[in-house]
Amino acid sequence: MTEMPSIDICVCTFRRRELADTLQSLAAMDLPAGYRIGIVVADNDEVPSAAELVSVLADELSLEVRYVHCPARNISLARNACLDASSADFVAFIDDDEKATGMWLKRLVETAQATGAEVVLGPVKARYGTGAPGWMQVGDFHSTYPVFVRGEIRTGYTCNALLRIASPSIAGRRFSLERGQSGGEDTEFFDQVFGAGGRISYAAEAWVEEPVPASRASFRWLTTRRFRVGQTHGRLLGAKRSGVGRFGELVRASAKAGYCFAAAGLTALQPVSRNRSLLRGVMHLGVLSGLAGARELRLYGKEGGQDAA
Template sequence: MTDTPSIDICVCTFRRKELADTLRSLAAMELPEGFRIGIVVADNDEVPSAQPLVLALAEELPLPVRYVHSPARNISLARNACLDASSADLVAFIDDDEKATGGWLKRLVETAQASGADVVLGPVKARYGAGAPGWMQVGDFHSTYPVFVQGEIRTGYTCNALLRMASPRIAGRRFSLARGQSGGEDTEFFDQVFGAGGRIAYASEAWVEEPVPSTRASFAWLTRRRFRVGQTHGRLLGSKRPGAGRVGELAKASAKAGYCFAAAGLAAFQPVSRNRSLLRGVMHVGVLSGLVGARELRLYGNEGGQDAA
């Protein structure tokens, strides 16, 4: 058994009833051959509120499930608790409101084996309810895909990711506690992996699905999310480009924001194009905020659950 490679699927949770559907979807998917596979659930609530659900499901699911209580309403603590609890060769992350599709893990592993990459990302497909605005559904504003820059993926996310834990670019690395309530801790983590020479690959068929609740199906929620994404990017840029380099980035972000808002004006009667340009402009304003060191928005640890998870 000790010679059999292993995979741990890690799920961080905070007062979210959809966790049961997530765990059941993991048990129902097609498994990659030749691996021992387990599930680690890290509960980020002050009290172990998810423990009864997890222990009950552990009795019915065919995969072994471990529960870890990691209180503090800091998502980085929960992510790090997953890494600390695992000794697996590969670690996959999926959010507690997502469902794995049948081939999810198998496709991630196949891409990792074929590419030799340190990290593999998969896409997250948003599933909208009937009450979501038409422009939002047509434009698919909530789905998540990696960003390619000159043919490379330079950062990532934890809502659909596989990590090769023996990689020297990953071994011992942990998520920033300072970003555990603002969000962006995963962007920073994968940015550092890439900066250390790590390679990030993309498995386009490794889908997970994420229902979009009514609380997120609004332009206001998207605005807050894009602004925070920009803030994180700005902070990372600022740390790499001090002095005159930062001034140049400020000028570039200002120009990009202006261009996007102008484009939104020209598309005033085309809701999808207009709102896409507005949100890109908001993201660049967030970059400006991050570059000047403004306080980042807090998206985690709210009463109703992890707003950004």
């Protein structure tokens, strides 16, 4: 008999109490028929702070749970530890502060089967608390969706993704340790997968939910994140351009930033439109920074906790 295909759901964690909710949501969801499902938890803390919690939950959950301790405060090391610990046909990534919806994994798998894509992304729906500003809730600034460029998805993220591990564009590939504290390691990873011929598809119904804590419900947090996203994009562009090509990208990013800030001025009395334009302008400033080779902001491994991409 043919061995049943397998999926490992990978969760990288660093001192997050929400990890329990994440694991319980995985055990409660509907599972795709005909697949063996397991969970890999990679703990990125210097001490195995999540070990006891994972051990207790492993006895309660219906899925096999494996714990890996990878102490370095480097998110790429944790992601790579998940890949190294897995021998499954597919690997799914979800963040340790997210909850899977009931049909999450089934919808990812259905799209992978229907399209044959090497990567399938799903959306991340932000859940705001009552203290979040009204403009932020109306504009939904924290939810995550893939970016389409002329009908294609050219990069991705690990907060909701399914990877076909044996595909030539993915097999043996690992996340950059150099980006393990700045962030953007997943953007680079999927950019390389796409560049190697990997197809990235989108499962619009494969939702996960992410609560937005008070520490992130601010314009300052959003500007920092958008700037770093721009830096990563700028560095990736710069690596593919030289001379006149790079100068052209600098001119384009400058023009886009100027346009966005001008649009913000024209919509100054409309908070959602104004702030959306401002944040896009900040992102393009980040692109300029990345193209110029400036050091990327450090978002991981900070004292007191690790921010998640």
